[in-house]
Amino acid sequence: MTSERIALVTGANRGIGLAAARALQERGYTVLAGSRDGAAGWNLDVTRPEDIAAAAKRIGSAYGRLDVLINNAGVMVEPGFDRNTTGDVSMEQLRQTMDANFFGAVALTQALLPLLRNAPAARIVNVSSILGSMGLHADPQAPLYALKPFAYDVSKTALNSFTIHLAHLLRETTIKVNSAHPGWVRTAMGGEMAPLTPEEGARTVVWLATLDDDGPTGGFFQSEGREVLPW
């Protein structure tokens, strides 16, 4: 096995995914940039089982292992963050959001697990959101208390639960699994008012993707680990 480290980032054609892919490339990783638009990287729509199977096959034959998986691809199909949509979000919006943000990440990770197990010390990063925190949503004093786009929030809560369950499954291995909140980031999703650049937003993601052997697993972090978030 060579010392080359292979990283797959989903939704790497723009926003936080693109910034994370570039940062890992700068650190010497061979980055496979997953994109729904095949021209912009590896053709990978995480809601398409055939794309997932093809990616696993291609990575398997080219490298035989995967050192880093960043489940970054995500959608926010509700019109805004500042309203409680629980009473009127459509089942279609709910399913579309869960498909991309939760089922896609689970299906891709399952397909790549044998390759992640083949790496000496793989890292899996689930790009979540503080809006997935049940603890903060239930706290009237929390700054995000008023923000309740239900489909988006529940998709990230489910993703966080995946982090906990997968970290438990892999607890006897060298693989580490964590959730990241990038902060509020100026992307198509975060909007123009957001204070952080995509490069700043990618920092916690990259920190978790490059953790040392004594780093955490099964956690939910922001600010490069200076803050642990409540589930």
Ligand SMILES: NC(=O)c1ccc[n+]([C@@H]2O[C@H](COP(=O)([O-])OP(=O)(O)OC[C@H]3O[C@@H](n4cnc5c(N)ncnc54)[C@H](OP(=O)(O)O)[C@@H]3O)[C@@H](O)[C@H]2O)c1
């Ligand atoms: N921005 C923020 O403030 C913020 C805060 C907390 C968490 N996040 C999370 O950070 C992640 C990245 O968001 P962003 O802010 O960078 O948003 P963005 O600029 O809207 O980028 C979203 C990325 O996900 C891709 N994507 C969407 N559905 C996909 C699918 N089915 N298969 C593959 N790729 C898909 C998009 O691809 P296309 O170009 O093909 O649409 C795009 O590359 C998301 O998981 C988001 O929930 C963002």
